[in-house]
Amino acid sequence: MPEAAVVRAASTVLAHAPGLARHGSKPARTLPGDPELQARFSDNLRGFGEAVGYPPHQAFLGACHPRELPPRPWAGTALPDADRFTPFGELMPQEELLGLLAAVDEFDLLALAPEVAERAAKRLAAHPLAATLDLSRIPAATGDVAAAVEAGALPLHLAPEAQAGALRPGHEEDEALTAPVLLENLVCKATGTLALLHLLHDNGLDPGAVQYTISCSEEAVGDRYQRGGGNMGKTIAAAAGLTESSGADVKDFCAAPIPALVMAASLVVAGVFDQVAVVAGGSLPKLGMKFEGQLRHGLPVLEDVLGGAAMLVTADDGISPRIRLDAVGRHRVSSGGSNAQILHDLAVRPLEAAGLRMTEVDDYATELHDPEVTEPQGSGDVAARNYRTIAALAARRGEIGRDELDAFAARHGMPGYAPTQGHIASALCYLPHALARLRAGTAQRALLLAKGSLFLGRMSQGSDGMSVLLERNGN
Amino acid sequence: MFEGKQVIVIGERDGVAGPAIATCVETAGGSVAFMATECFV
Numbered sequence: 001m002p003e004a005a006v007v008r009a010a011s012t013v014l015a016h017a018p019g020l021a022r023h024g025s026k027p028a029r030t031l032p033g034d035p036e037l038q039a040r041f042s043d044n045l046r047g048f049g050e051a052v053g054y055p056p057h058q059a060f061l062g063a064c065h066p067r068e069l070p071p072r073p074w075a076g077t078a079l080p081d082a083d084r085f086t087p088f089g090e091l092m093p094q095e096e097l098l099g100l101l102a103a104v105d106e107f108d109l110l111a112l113a114p115e116v117a118e119r120a121a122k123r124l125a126a127h128p129l130a131a132t133l134d135l136s137r138i139p140a141a142t143g144d145v146a147a148a149v150e151a152g153a154l155p156l157h158l159a160p161e162a163q164a165g166a167l168r169p170g171h172e173e174d175e176a177l178t179a180p181v182l183l184e185n186l187v188c189k190a191t192g193t194l195a196l197l198h199l200l201h202d203n204g205l206d207p208g209a210v211q212y213t214i215s216c217s218e219e220a221v222g223d224r225y226q227r228g229g230g231n232m233g234k235t236i237a238a239a240a241g242l243t244e245s246s247g248a249d250v251k252d253f254c255a256a257p258i259p260a261l262v263m264a265a266s267l268v269v270a271g272v273f274d275q276v277a278v279v280a281g282g283s284l285p286k287l288g289m290k291f292e293g294q295l296r297h298g299l300p301v302l303e304d305v306l307g308g309a310a311m312l313v314t315a316d317d318g319i320s321p322r323i324r325l326d327a328v329g330r331h332r333v334s335s336g337g338s339n340a341q342i343l344h345d346l347a348v349r350p351l352e353a354a355g356l357r358m359t360e361v362d363d364y365a366t367e368l369h370d371p372e373v374t375e376p377q378g379s380g381d382v383a384a385r386n387y388r389t390i391a392a393l394a395a396r397r398g399e400i401g402r403d404e405l406d407a408f409a410a411r412h413g414m415p416g417y418a419p420t421q422g423h424i425a426s427a428l429c430y431l432p433h434a435l436a437r438l439r440a441g442t443a444q445r446a447l448l449l450a451k452g453s454l455f456l457g458r459m460s461q462g463s464d465g466m467s468v469l470l471e472r473n474g475n
Numbered sequence: 476m477f478e479g480k481q482v483i484v485i486g487e488r489d490g491v492a493g494p495a496i497a498t499c500v501e502t503a504g505g506s507v508a509f510m511a512t513e514c515f516v
Contacts, residue, residue, distance in 0.1 A: 254516075336492070336495065337486070337488070337491075337492030337493075337494060337495055337512070338491060338492065338495060339488070339489050339490060339491075367489075367516060369516050374515070374516060377515075378515075379515035380515075382489065382515075382516050385489055386489070420516055422516070425516070451488065451489075453488050453512075453514035455488075455492075455493075455511075455512045455514075456514060461492070461493065461494050461512065463488050463492070463512075
């Protein structure tokens with residue numbers, strides 16, 4: 001059995017979805033019945049060029065490190081030479097996203113307007129991943145959108161007034177198969193598949209070598225007898241052509257990517273599987289989640305992108321960063337709910353177990369939500385808040401002085417830069433950056449830590465979290 | 476401090492969770508009318 005597991009490669013993707021933003025949970029609740037707000041919402045959606053150039057998106061996609069981001073404000077600016085295709089993946093335009101939804105739709109859920117289907121098929125045929133997609137499903141999805149909507153389908157838009165497609169419900173009565181639920185799930189499948197395909201294609205990996213795929217996405221696929229039945233992991237594996245893979249889902253609210261990574265590494269080190277993929281699709285409900293604050297502050301609707309991420313965990317190859325399974329932090333039941341205690345479990349205890357000081361970790365990756373999205377709605381700078389607490393823990397341990405908190409946060413932290421896509425913003429988005437730095441030797445160690453709000457499901461008053469240390473190979 | 480008072484408690488995951496605030500309120504003689512913890516991301 002291998003002595004250690006490594007992260008061989010990682011990818012991140014975004015899909016620009018301004019037309020779908022109205023189906024985010026917040027817009028879907030607040031826009032209907034308020035024509036004035038609807039108009040302001042539509043008028044403030046971003047064009048594709050704006051979304052590509054937006055500096056945090058480029059940092060998310062690997063064009064620059066988050067610490068290299070220019071000073072805020074970022075909205076209304078563009079990173080020089082910003083491109084759709086980036087070192088970690090791409091930012092897909094919404095017309096291609098609709099085509100991708102059709103390409104992964106196995107149940108004729110989606111109907112596309114003829115001109116939309118034609119353009120999407122043509123553009124995806126020229127995509128670098130075209131050979132890995134079932135593009136025949138796009139023309140097959142062509143249908144009478146108005147008739148589908150009349151029959152109960154959910155209308156989909158590219159522009160505010162024009163119906164570009166419609167998503168049919170999966171069942172007449174099943175509340176787990178309504179059109180909005182299925183749109184959420186199909187979007188997750190499509191963006192997760194896009195991330196996994198980039199992971200394989202961009203890194204020259206063999207899809208037939210992956211034996212297991214774990215999804216840590218936020219959706220709940222199922223029917224009325226089992227609403228969260230799953231299994232998005234195997235679903236995405238199949239869509240991406242991983243013919244030898246089975247899979248399963250790990251659920252832990254936004255924290256899920258870290259336990260998924262730890263489980264993947266554990267399966268490899270235990271000798272159960274040689275290669276395990278971890279994948280995360282995007283979260284449709286979080287589109288437009290804080291749009292009211294953005295509009296109040298004269299900003300565009302910034303939450304118009306869906307995220308996606310994927311990684312491949314394998315046995316130690318002597319090159320890729322090692323996953324230190326002896327340095328896994330877990331938020332224990334007995335630790336309660338205070339942020340300082342949670343972060344002690346996640347950022348101090350695993351390092352103590354590994355005999356390391358907090359200052360020996362180059363990069364702490366925590367919840368890296370873009371503050372330009374969260375601050376206007378009163379949610380503050382989430383990343384900065386976490387780094388302040390981590391720095392305070394280092395000061396309490398006597399590793400740094402009390403006057404060095406800001407310097408510690410600047411050196412070991414980074415500005416938030418991820419779209420508010422929950423699980424993807426929670427450390428997962430930093431993984432490809434961490435791999436690049438650990439491979440290049442510009443960093444020796446990175447600690448990924450994520451938290452999940454269990455209380456939102458009304459079954460526990462608690463929360464959860466997990467962390468794991470990545471280390472440069474050969475240390 | 477909270478004797479005879481009813482208190483609405485809103486906690487935050489990244490700050491102080493609802494149950495911790497509720498415990499303080501009750502220790503100080505108050506009664507919790509509503510308690511929730513919220514996540515703002």
